[in-house]
Amino acid sequence: xxxxxxxxALLGLLLLxxxxxxxxxxxxxxxxxxxxxxxxxxxxxxxxGPRDGLTLxxxxxxxxxxxxxxxxxxxxxxxxxxDAAVVGPLLRDATHQLSISVSLEGDxxxxxxxxxxxxxxxxxxxxxxxxxxxxxxALLGTRPARPGQGRWSxxxxxxxxxGVLDLLLRDLDGDGGDDLVLLCVDGLRTYLWSDLEGRPxxxxxxxxxxxxxxxxxxRGWLAWDGDAVALATSAGHRVRAALxxxxxxxxxxxxxxxxxxxxxxDPSRASLAWGRPxxxxxxxxxxxxxxxxVRALQRWPGRDDAWLWVDGDGLLRGVGPAxxxxxxxxxxxxxxxxxxxxxxxxxxxxxxxxxxxGNPDRIRIHSLTPELDRLTVLFEGALDGSVVAMDAGDVDFxxxxxxxxxxxxxxxPVLWIVRRxx
Amino acid sequence: MRTLHLSLALVLIAAPAGAARAxxxxxxxxVHAAEVDADALSSALTSAPxxxxxxxxxxxxxxxxxxxxSTGQRSRFLTDLAPEADGAVWVLTPAPRIGSESLSDSIRGxxxxxxxxxxxxxxxxxxxxxxxxxxxxxxxxxxxAFPLLLEGCPGPAGAFAPDGDDRWLHRADAPGxxxxxxxxxxxxxxxxxxxxxxxxxxxxxxxxxxxxxxWFLVPxxxxxxxxxxxxxxxxxxxxxxxxxxxxxxxxxxxxxRGASTRVLLPPGVAPDxxxxxxxxxxxxxxxxxxLPAGSPRLALLRxxxxxxxxDLEARLALLLRARGWGVGDAGADxxxxxxxxxxxPTADPGLATLLLAAEFGFPLTPRDTGGLLAADPADRAxxxxxxxxxxxxxxxxxxxxxxxxxxxxxxxxxxxxxxxxGLPVLDDAWWVDP
Numbered sequence: 001x002x003x004x005x006x007x008x009a010l011l012g013l014l015l016l017x018x019x020x021x022x023x024x025x026x027x028x029x030x031x032x033x034x035x036x037x038x039x040x041x042x043x044x045x046x047x048x049g050p051r052d053g054l055t056l057x058x059x060x061x062x063x064x065x066x067x068x069x070x071x072x073x074x075x076x077x078x079x080x081x082x083d084a085a086v087v088g089p090l091l092r093d094a095t096h097q098l099s100i101s102v103s104l105e106g107d108x109x110x111x112x113x114x115x116x117x118x119x120x121x122x123x124x125x126x127x128x129x130x131x132x133x134x135x136x137x138a139l140l141g142t143r144p145a146r147p148g149q150g151r152w153s154x155x156x157x158x159x160x161x162x163g164v165l166d167l168l169l170r171d172l173d174g175d176g177g178d179d180l181v182l183l184c185v186d187g188l189r190t191y192l193w194s195d196l197e198g199r200p201x202x203x204x205x206x207x208x209x210x211x212x213x214x215x216x217x218x219r220g221w222l223a224w225d226g227d228a229v230a231l232a233t234s235a236g237h238r239v240r241a242a243l244x245x246x247x248x249x250x251x252x253x254x255x256x257x258x259x260x261x262x263x264x265x266d267p268s269r270a271s272l273a274w275g276r277p278x279x280x281x282x283x284x285x286x287x288x289x290x291x292x293x294v295r296a297l298q299r300w301p302g303r304d305d306a307w308l309w310v311d312g313d314g315l316l317r318g319v320g321p322a323x324x325x326x327x328x329x330x331x332x333x334x335x336x337x338x339x340x341x342x343x344x345x346x347x348x349x350x351x352x353x354x355x356x357x358g359n360p361d362r363i364r365i366h367s368l369t370p371e372l373d374r375l376t377v378l379f380e381g382a383l384d385g386s387v388v389a390m391d392a393g394d395v396d397f398x399x400x401x402x403x404x405x406x407x408x409x410x411x412x413p414v415l416w417i418v419r420r421x422x
Numbered sequence: 423m424r425t426l427h428l429s430l431a432l433v434l435i436a437a438p439a440g441a442a443r444a445x446x447x448x449x450x451x452x453v454h455a456a457e458v459d460a461d462a463l464s465s466a467l468t469s470a471p472x473x474x475x476x477x478x479x480x481x482x483x484x485x486x487x488x489x490x491x492s493t494g495q496r497s498r499f500l501t502d503l504a505p506e507a508d509g510a511v512w513v514l515t516p517a518p519r520i521g522s523e524s525l526s527d528s529i530r531g532x533x534x535x536x537x538x539x540x541x542x543x544x545x546x547x548x549x550x551x552x553x554x555x556x557x558x559x560x561x562x563x564x565x566x567a568f569p570l571l572l573e574g575c576p577g578p579a580g581a582f583a584p585d586g587d588d589r590w591l592h593r594a595d596a597p598g599x600x601x602x603x604x605x606x607x608x609x610x611x612x613x614x615x616x617x618x619x620x621x622x623x624x625x626x627x628x629x630x631x632x633x634x635x636x637w638f639l640v641p642x643x644x645x646x647x648x649x650x651x652x653x654x655x656x657x658x659x660x661x662x663x664x665x666x667x668x669x670x671x672x673x674x675x676x677x678x679r680g681a682s683t684r685v686l687l688p689p690g691v692a693p694d695x696x697x698x699x700x701x702x703x704x705x706x707x708x709x710x711x712x713l714p715a716g717s718p719r720l721a722l723l724r725x726x727x728x729x730x731x732x733d734l735e736a737r738l739a740l741l742l743r744a745r746g747w748g749v750g751d752a753g754a755d756x757x758x759x760x761x762x763x764x765x766x767p768t769a770d771p772g773l774a775t776l777l778l779a780a781e782f783g784f785p786l787t788p789r790d791t792g793g794l795l796a797a798d799p800a801d802r803a804x805x806x807x808x809x810x811x812x813x814x815x816x817x818x819x820x821x822x823x824x825x826x827x828x829x830x831x832x833x834x835x836x837x838x839x840x841x842x843x844g845l846p847v848l849d850d851a852w853w854v855d856p
Contacts, residue, residue, distance in 0.1 A: 061694030103694035110693035125807030128800050312854050
């Protein structure tokens with residue numbers, strides 16, 4: 001984050017604080033306050049509503065921590081209703097009863113109340129939804145740490161544009177922390193890490209991809225090519241984009257011919273086009289080329305003698321200095337990262353669940369011995385959607401690696417960060 | 423490591439630190455669809471939705487190929503969709519390759535399906551004006567939620583075209599580009615299928631639809647008055663569900679993929695709502711005694727012949743017997759209850775409630791229909807849940823259970839998605855090795 005941007009943000013916060021009246025209950029931009037206010041307004045608008053008193057109960061529904069409902073939501077809702085004084089006092093045994101259920105449905109949180117009693121001829125349902133942002137995610141506590149995983153945290157950083165294909169991390173603004181390059185179906189964007197907000201903020205883009213006659217793009221890849229970003233898609237794009245992004249537009253003339261998936265003329269080799277056009281790794285096989293192919297591949301950082309990959313059957317394979325790894329063969333998803341995350345010697349291996357697209361996925365961080373003889377799960381995080389992209393770097397200036405990944409939910413893609421607590 | 427995997431991954435030419443593989447082109451998918459209407463499957467293969475259903479997870483292809491309209495939805499066949507007269511008129515502007523007549527035909531055909539049923543339940547009539555620039559859809563009342571109805575309409579073209587009986591071939595000029603697969607074929611055996619739509623299949627990967635099917639009872643007026651399952655008694659509903667033991671039926675018939683339910687609109691369509699606490703602990707055992715002569719009788723009917731519904735029928739008959747009722751034949755003087763399996767074709771609670779009313783004759787007021795077709799999703803949900811509770815309190819329907827709708831997919835077939843109605847989307851599917 002640049003000094004200028006930091007100064008502007010600090011000034012904005014100062015003005016906000018000065019503008020807030022003394023004793024204000026919620027900051028003006030509070031999602032919780034806005035959501036509960038919208039719900040309360042619905043309640044206050046009910047004809048024959050609770051003007052003489054209300055008995056209020058709140059329960060946790062799907063995906064919501066019951067303790068947070070009691071400790072966070074209930075006091076805020078009580079205060080909102082009491083301060084507005086449109087409905088009557090909150091009583092233990094009022095003529096009107098309002099029972100509310102709070103649940104997470106996709107990327108939205110819902111409050112559904114059933115109001116009954118008084119002069120109402122029949123129960124009336126009151127429903128109000130709100131998009132889940134970091135504030136609501138934190139307040140509702142929907143991702144509690146699993147026992148034994150207290151040294152790691154998994155936090156939601158916000159939503160991204162639809163159609164995320166890949167992401168890359170690198171320091172773009174020279175502040176020492178990594179920033180984000182994001183490839184979506186509609187183009188390339190860059191995000192700078194904002195230490196003040198604790199998340200990336202869009203800086204440039206989208207730079208639109210040139211039109212292709214074959215416009216199906218379910219896969220896309222980003223790679224560094226010197227100081228430029230090389231990108232490829234399964235729609236046939238092979239483009240380089242210089243940074244800063246808003247200074248240049250990818251040129252179709254820079255495209256290279258599409259790379260073949262295999263070269264069948266040499267039976268002892270399978271040459272795989274990784275989608276990262278600057279690379280072009282060739283993988284030698286002992287026998288006939290695998291009919292199953294390779295889905296993802298990672299090299300041990302700084303070494304050329306240790307590789308891990310996901311084979312065509314979705315199984316985690318590898319080769320180390322001593323040859324084949326001895327860790328048990330396991331089925332994993334198509335995303336793989338091998339990067340330093342915990343500050344100790346040697347990288348950690350990050351895998352996803354072998355679940356069908358769109359089904360609940362799972363992030364796993366493993367410790368890995370240099371001989372590839374043992375894999376130990378250090379962290380496991382459950383998700384509602386699929387992981388469609390991930391990369392590791394140091395975004396928060398703490399000297400430890402951070403894992404950023406994108407979850408495709410039923411709504412917009414969600415950016416998450418997993419990091420080791422310092 | 424031999425044969426199928428790589429034993430020596432070396433030889434690096436400007437080796438990358440990481441990589442992932444691109445999709446292959448080619449291959450055919452064999453589909454087994456014993457309990458699915460072949461016409462519905464064909465429609466899913468040969469047409470893309472006129473508007474992207476919000477319930478369908480937005481894939482990158484859709485996001486790229488279908489630009490967003492002013493309503494926030496996406497379409498590859500429309501360039502604009504604009505309301506006039508508070509939503510009583512909607513003006514549809516077709517994409518350059520799509521003619522107004524073709525678009526009009528698509529919408530007319532679509533309104534013969536569930537979108538038309540929903541409008542009929544709201545007592546809204548439709549008229550069309552086709553011009554060179556587009557189609558004006560006039561409605562006899564404002565329908566702010568009209569774009570949601572268009573999500574149920576198939577567009578003029580899709581990724582595949584019919585190629586003889588039970589076969590479909592890829593279209594080179596498909597909207598959004600040629601699909602990766604060469605074609606799709608229907609097969610009669612699940613063992614030979616790459617993609618099985620049967621609910622009980624277990625081999626391969628399971629794709630789960632965004633919301634489950636619902637089973638419920640629809641008693642007629644005499645059965646509602648007689649209350650044979652003593653639902654109106656204090657704690658009667660909780661006792662009924664304890665006795666029904668839906669979890670056991672689901673464990674046997676659906677591998678546990680389902681749940682007992684006390685509401686009509688399933689999760690994925692409507693949010694959680696407050697319910698009275700479920701009973702804890704085991705239900706007391708049912709006591710069966712000989713029925714005395716002249717005991718009241720109820721006719722149990724069912725609309726589907728599957729094993730899960732048959733099990734439900736047997737269990738409900740047992741519950742009747744334990745409450746002093748027998749099962750009789752349908753007749754003029756016999757109260758009747760139907761066991762129905764229902765699946766809303768839309769994820770919108772307002773439209774789903776209209777369809778419930780249309781299909782089962784549940785009553786609605788003009789105020790209800792206004793709320794169910796409102797522009798604000800929260801307004802539609804509020805009205806839907808109010809109406810649902812009213813129907814439940816009146817005994818119009820007795821919810822029984824929900825069961826997940828699944829598709830079984832060969833693990834080497836990637837990129838398959840599942841629509842809200844449970845049918846597969848193969849537009850972006852590909853074989854790992856075709």
